Amino acid sequence: MINADDFYGAASYKVMADFLVQPREENLDTYCIVGYTLANTLSESGHVSRGICMTDEDGFLKSIVEHKKIFRRDNLIISQIDDTKTVEFSGREIVSMNLMDLPRLFLITSMHSSGHS
Numbered sequence: 001m002i003n004a005d006d007f008y009g010a011a012s013y014k015v016m017a018d019f020l021v022q023p024r025e026e027n028l029d030t031y032c033i034v035g036y037t038l039a040n041t042l043s044e045s046g047h048v049s050r051g052i053c054m055t056d057e058d059g060f061l062k063s064i065v066e067h068k069k070i071f072r073r074d075n076l077i078i079s080q081i082d083d084t085k086t087v088e089f090s091g092r093e094i095v096s097m098n099l100m101d102l103p104r105l106f107l108i109t110s111m112h113s114s115g116h117s
Helices: 010-020 104-113
Strands: 032-037 048-055 061-073 076-080 086-089 094-101
Touching: 010 032, 010 094
Parallel strands: none
Antiparallel strands: 032 094, 048 061, 048 094, 061 076, 076 086
16 A cells, blocks of 8 residues: 555665565564655655654564654754644654555455445
8 A cells, every 4th residue: 555645766666565575474464564764755845744653673563653744944853743842853763654565354444445346
């Protein structure tokens, strides 16, 4: 699955393809989200929304926290939470741009529930 408005080159598909052809351990459900470095996904013309990925020490995704207003201010990368609160990022954080390997059942269920066949 990929959002049509967030495509970051053929290399992203290569990362996903390499994951998909790897042998899977039996009884182990593993899926993949292609992650991008936050600093490489910012816009020159305003703020962006990004899902900041939190992983465990083995690289397994634990959570994604959406920040809806991330922008550069001088040499800083800032997320405006509300009128008084901001969060500063290094730019090295991994973000999801919604290029994901999802279980087949999920895709069928999603397509059916949205009225697509």
